[in-house]
Amino acid sequence: MKRILHGQKNGLSDLHKIPLEALIKFKGVGLVKALKIKAVFEISKRLQSQPFQEKKQFNSSADVFQSLQALLGNLQHEEFWILYLNQSNRLLAKKCLSKGGITQTVVDVRLAIKPAGQRNYPKIY
Numbered sequence: 001m002k003r004i005l006h007g008q009k010n011g012l013s014d015l016h017k018i019p020l021e022a023l024i025k026f027k028g029v030g031l032v033k034a035l036k037i038k039a040v041f042e043i044s045k046r047l048q049s050q051p052f053q054e055k056k057q058f059n060s061s062a063d064v065f066q067s068l069q070a071l072l073g074n075l076q077h078e079e080f081w082i083l084y085l086n087q088s089n090r091l092l093a094k095k096c097l098s099k100g101g102i103t104q105t106v107v108d109v110r111l112a113i114k115p116a117g118q119r120n121y122p123k124i125y
Contacts, residue, residue, distance in 0.1 A: 078102070078104055
């Protein structure tokens, strides 16, 4: 595992990107072990991306980060998401407003404010 991690620029954060064929090329890693490694990453990704709880309360930016990390953390492009919260910081809805390029995305602020003013929130998904 040390040899596999040493070959990655960002350590664990890039490990999930290694193709199965590349894992097999490491000494001591056969098809079965490579499949197990890939399965662990897929299971952890699915566990982290559990759907939002409708009554989820956000008390800090760390709570928001933790909730969106699995969804946005490994994207190869920029996305702008908005979370609609009530006065108790409970999640009412979330929506992707923009998908952009590698380094930026553009958002029309009116698209973010209009649903909040009309209380016409998108569904939580």
